[in-house]
Amino acid sequence: MNAQDIRAAVRRLARDVAERAKAAGAGRDLAIVGIRRGGVFLAQRLRAELARELGAEPPLGTMDIALYRDDVDQKGAAPVVGPTDIRFPVQGKTILLVDDVLYTGRTVRAALDELVDFGRPRRVWLAVLVDRGGRELPIAADFSGGRIEVKEGEDVQVRLVEGGAAEDAVVVKPGRGT
């Protein structure tokens, strides 16, 4: 995916989310939570698009799932913990969880566990820019910007200008997987 594809995908995601939110009567109680780190910039872009679609800017939070990982014992040092910042009440809201790449589903599992510690949302939707398959848990995206077929051992990287990339791009690299 190049910069243009990504822009189009984000716009389409926002349109789909807005449509579904309106249909569900959730336009006004929609809130976005970006999963650190890849999901945060994407969440910011989606919010800007959603503000246009819905006529109001939904609240935005960010979440770091390190404290909820299921592999704390398997990595060398304890995983680095980044900031979580959710300043709106989650209770009763329709939460749009946002991440860049959906792979095993373990990050989303951790994010769901963390989210409910802030309150009981009315419902949770998952939006991702790229679905690369390879799920290890029964988790699916409600909104996906596109599916990329990759071989085992390959790594999908979403590079956005906000994260220091020269140009937006989604690239497949030989690696150990995300």
Add this chain to the structure above:
Amino acid sequence: MIGRHKHCIALADYSREELLEVLDLAVSMKEVLQRPIKKVPSLRGKTVVNLFFEASTRTRSSFEIAAKILSADALNWTSSSSSVTKGETLVDTARNLEAMRPDVLVIRHAAGGAPKLVADHVACSVVSAGDGAHEHPSQGLLDCFTLREKLGTLEGKTIAIVGDISHSRVARSDLFAMTKLGAKVRFCGPPTMIPAGAETLGATVHYGLREAVEGADAVVMLRIQHERIGDPLIPNTREYSKLWGLNQKKAAEWLKPGCVILHPGPINRGVELAPEVADGPRSVILDQVQNGVAVRMAILYLLAGGSPPDGAAAAAKA
């Protein structure tokens, strides 16, 4: 691991980067404390044993709640109700507790060096919760955390530490950490309570309260450690309070605007701090208590989280 360290015993051994690793993580931990559900699953299945050979309410409860918020199991063990009263040695006690497979032993002891001695004989991580007049590393870290929160940074700031410096493990941990983070430290107290050669540790020494606190960005008031003092070092507490205690009038006249007042607790009200000052707008004493939980969560997470640093696992850093 905190940087190179498997234990948290002496901030004198910690580098600036290692101190910052704990302090930065504690910011995220403090956020967890503000949530409606104050519990994260990161240390599930881990055990933290609190081994307290000396009285403590704040520190012991703080470590206990920090462990519980991280979902670790916390076991509290106090010497008054233990086999120490039957003559068991420190190392034997620690080894017996270790046989119960804890991941972290938190130790407070009246003898300086006790946590290090235990660390040399057990396989798990050891955290000092204060040993004699040696160090109180988690207090030093939480004081630095509170100052970063209130002053933005310690870089270029001046901190006055007032009281019985000789017998204070807090003064030592504060000094080591604060100077590494770029602050200038002033020690102040009666000459009998300032250790010989204090200047060689990197602090300036002041015998008058006014010259110590004027221009300071923060003042740490210490309690007189009656339990550690054999011969009286001061004629009486009334005279001490008059010369080195901080009351409303002195605070108003001598402290610069924005200067905050810290105290590791417990306070002897009316001796080192007048009640109006302890409860006044400059006081950050209760912030220190809450920050203490966040800092101890960070210490426990770094030491008990992750796999032991042996073999290939250590290479694959998350």
